[in-house]
Amino acid sequence: MRGSTIGTLFRVTTFGESHGPAIGAVIDGCPPGIELKGVEIQDELDRRRPGQTDISSPRREMDQCELLSGVFRGKTTGTPIAIVIRNMDSNSKAYDALEEVYRPGHADYTYEARYGIRDHRGGGRSSGRETAARVAAGAVAKVVLRAAGINVFAHTLCIGEVCAREFDREQIDLNPVRCADARAAVKMAKAILKAQEKGDSMGGIVEVVAVGAPPGLGDPVFGKLDADIAGALMSIGAVKGVEIGLGFGAAGLKGSEMNDPIIREKGRIRMPSNRAGGILGGISTGEDIIARIAVKPTPSVGKPQKTLTRKKSSTTIKITGRHDPCICPRIVPVAEAMVACVLADHLLRLCAIRPDHFDNFRAK
């Protein structure tokens, strides 16, 4: 993956800083003839938008998207789809105090080390705001996947030490943490608020599931499906770990415990125990594709922290302002978007290598 572009055939390029005029995405390679009204994109953006619950940032980002190209009469044309989201509530002033200091856990120092430039306004390109562009692109990917019967969703599995014990997909959108276990959700929300009161923040684990993916997706050996999913998920700001299926749990098992038996069910080849998480040898098995990400606690905390100024003098900062005390609930749509983009890309890549498709193009 290079810079701000991801994908080989379904290629997504994002742009924009948190405090510039706008952020956005260009999706190149989307198949033509797919219905796209714009409202699907807005709906996804609304899910990521802050200010919706008492455990997310009270910032008012309207995240109104505008579709600039690639759609005609409600259908994709096969040409690049450009989406722009204006930055509205971007109060740069709030960041003036930070201009000369590196915030711990943020990318302030590393961006300056790389680019020799300091865009101190809310993290610039490293801001979580950039993920809105990913969500917009992911919305398009989801539409493509739906045309092939594939559905992607995500949910919060753990916040700090509190983990879901039950799974009811219906619950996910009914609670502010986006947890599939209603009771755990209540505890999670409490834990987050408690941390916030103490000027602190929390991490957690989010799970992404793709249902309906056909076997055969993945392009070994470096473009394996799990490799691309891992790369895509790890590219989300706060993510420090990715696992597929049993993931790190597999390290503690015996081979006889880990291997999924292969059985026949309704004429289809199945591996229902699915400890592999729907991927073997980097190629989808036809079972649900399951990935989990470790989300670090929001680095913007009110507690005092030791750091340096740009002139390398020691100082102490407390980050005040409107920050999410836990980013997990809002990472849910972002993680879905990333997995959807990877799957859309691999769906097209699978279509490409089937010589039986050639017949369609033979002169008749």
Place this chain on the structure above:
Amino acid sequence: MRGSTIGTLFRVTTFGESHGPAIGAVIDGCPPGIELKGVEIQDELDRRRPGQTDISSPRREMDQCELLSGVFRGKTTGTPIAIVIRNMDSNSKAYDALEEVYRPGHADYTYEARYGIRDHRGGGRSSGRETAARVAAGAVAKVVLRAAGINVFAHTLCIGEVCAREFDREQIDLNPVRCADARAAVKMAKAILKAQEKGDSMGGIVEVVAVGAPPGLGDPVFGKLDADIAGALMSIGAVKGVEIGLGFGAAGLKGSEMNDPIIREKGRIRMPSNRAGGILGGISTGEDIIARIAVKPTPSVGKPQKTLTRKKSSTTIKITGRHDPCICPRIVPVAEAMVACVLADHLLRLCAIRPDHFDNFRAK
């Protein structure tokens, strides 16, 4: 990442099946003028080679590499470096019994689902043997990195439930599991042999460390250093999880516990607690880069397993033959190779974006 090629500037393409004539790698984009004798590549291949200890496969793969291009008078020329490794001890006959059956935990079914072709001989392209080509390419990457003062090494952290408690880098190459804790290494080896006796296999965790990387490596937002490392490591056959720094441990922490304080040490900006694993915002901090991978237990086990034939009839198989009861020790050089390739690529990418370098090319 596309198919069998990884990297934007330091591009590695591997080829070859376990039971074809040869495997190999082409490295395109290696900077010119770097000393490369060939022996560095052979040394790394020898580290990966099976048959060296009682806990690895007794197969005799000599893994003799031949350098076909890209080197002249002991130095790289800047043109593609092709390396070929002949397959010697590839006993296809041993796999005849497997021709019509899908091995659980292997890529037999998924490869056939994708390509419509069954190359049953030892896994074909999905065989662990393919990683020898990665190790050869990684050896070249290591030489490049060394020229920039960067050093990559890996070691086995856990086998099953047994984990290292001490770290002594010297120990790594002194025991067959490649563990930095000599006492834990003994227990690990025992556990592996015990599993093997029962016709079973074990998984574990391997850690990769890069020392000496400058701050500034990484190409946000999709080509972030951690994203590329995650993708590269997850592309290794048995890997089911990747984490950076505290990784999944970060999910349970508060922000105030996770953030690394930034201090000044000998005039340099440092974050010695390095919970971030040397990467913030997808860009290296200058601290050690630390990644860990979850390695699943070898799927080839002697215990009987339920599965299907290609004609979808139920059957039971026991995998016999010369398989590693635990792949961790031999994944150590492979994981180093992948991280080295990613870092070499990002080192070149960092060189590319510095406009102060332009002056060197101005007509004088």
Place this chain on the structure above:
Amino acid sequence: MRGSTIGTLFRVTTFGESHGPAIGAVIDGCPPGIELKGVEIQDELDRRRPGQTDISSPRREMDQCELLSGVFRGKTTGTPIAIVIRNMDSNSKAYDALEEVYRPGHADYTYEARYGIRDHRGGGRSSGRETAARVAAGAVAKVVLRAAGINVFAHTLCIGEVCAREFDREQIDLNPVRCADARAAVKMAKAILKAQEKGDSMGGIVEVVAVGAPPGLGDPVFGKLDADIAGALMSIGAVKGVEIGLGFGAAGLKGSEMNDPIIREKGRIRMPSNRAGGILGGISTGEDIIARIAVKPTPSVGKPQKTLTRKKSSTTIKITGRHDPCICPRIVPVAEAMVACVLADHLLRLCAIRPDHFDNFRAK
């Protein structure tokens, strides 16, 4: 080159149709710290804009560009630079009559054959309007090149049978055909107007020159400098041929006539006869880089033409409306833009492979 993106390190993605809300470009990989005010982009767009002379289309496209990202305090930040140009004078109604008919010489039929979709409004993505986005990106490339002492310009060499016989760079911007020979320019303009009166259009030849390029640009064997320039120039709508140096003229020469003698001049290695056009073996020689393109006559002509409707019935059409009778003068800035983008990309690629640059990143 894939879809709407060009370049390996200096990557340009364009988007937009002639009659959608906007067109634009995202430039990813631009080095940081380079002065970019926005006015440089507007200046180039103004050069491409129609309606400026009596031999160009009287359409009123203001081509006002907006810089959405990648610039902070007047300097590039190293993050993607997004530029949007709104479509203003896009009278879709004028194209209603064309909805069911394929215009000869246009991409109407081929776009529909590929995408199964007909965007009849002014050619949609295949419209010349798309090149405004290229010009915007090229303006950024030119700024990068200028920082390295490289300057790109183009001029009209021939219109139909009328060719320039003298070269005075000053003249180029003083006449509407952008010809470096003032007298030829007058004849060219006359020929164009005469064709226009007859409801016809004219083709021509445009030459692009890059001055100040250092030796060493080009990435053999497929990323050769001339290969990338040829691909980039041929991607401009009306271009049917590309040649470097003597080009097709070389086919009629003997080796002793074609080879450029190598001499020493002011301590530098020079090949002043420069029949090679500044490129040998796909790598720049340090001489001027010279490319020429064959521009076909505008396919929109008033004369009646035989064609088919979408239902495959024969019909005759006359294209009326506001079309350029000859596109050469307006291709001049587009051709410059494409060569500038390729050179900027190769400049970064050259920076990347120099191991002496590594020292700059060594921890001190």
Place this chain on the structure above:
Amino acid sequence: MRGSTIGTLFRVTTFGESHGPAIGAVIDGCPPGIELKGVEIQDELDRRRPGQTDISSPRREMDQCELLSGVFRGKTTGTPIAIVIRNMDSNSKAYDALEEVYRPGHADYTYEARYGIRDHRGGGRSSGRETAARVAAGAVAKVVLRAAGINVFAHTLCIGEVCAREFDREQIDLNPVRCADARAAVKMAKAILKAQEKGDSMGGIVEVVAVGAPPGLGDPVFGKLDADIAGALMSIGAVKGVEIGLGFGAAGLKGSEMNDPIIREKGRIRMPSNRAGGILGGISTGEDIIARIAVKPTPSVGKPQKTLTRKKSSTTIKITGRHDPCICPRIVPVAEAMVACVLADHLLRLCAIRPDHFDNFRAK
């Protein structure tokens, strides 16, 4: 196009120098299940091989290819196809005299300027020998294309001032210049021998034709079919110009003369005048795809030439040895190979964007 790799889905990487151990190619992305015996590759290599006629170099390169991977039981498996060709008759000694001098018209100086390294042995990577690897890859591409009913061939159109006036495809392989006009072929051969006697060499024009390509191939705006063909053909060493259809001839025409009328023929949409060369808007029309290249005269001439030594002293050289007095006949299979690779890539890219193909992957 980056370094030694070309293609997005059908990706060809070549490696090797003229005087190293071997040259070769890796083809990644070839669809599975296509018959490939190896003999198709050898046949194409034999067509490129020198020493076959009195107008080609008397060097004895056997160009025996070995297939290392990607084929099982006579069919492609979808994994990378590696092909190696050993360098046999590589007499490096012959080049010792050239070690310290730059040959005019060759890439000696530019390679050293770029890489800081001088591999003086027969041009190293810039040698025409590298094209054998392209021909091997092209042979695979041709097999893929044949499965889709597409056929690519090339022929010599002009040698110096002598041009073919008739076209009889049968003739092409019956004369040493590979000209479709038997009488012109005799004159061409004479002209070449005459130049050779005088210690000189000749250039010419080669035409490539693809028959049977469906409409819809090409990926605007930068991955247009003509753009990719132009880039691929220009990447061949001696090529200084590329044109499509009427090419530079189009520059002198009126729009009414250039546009191809669109008619219906046997129920199909046709443009039989095909002045566009089978491509409109960068997408194939379904007519023959026609490209022509300008081939410069071989730079190795026996006549004395002025040049410099590496220490920048003036000198005079005469190139003796076994060189082709005209490279056109041997470029014929190379040009076919490049166009075949581009078409195979675009065929797969076309398959990828058809959403009707998704249905094939829907779980049933």
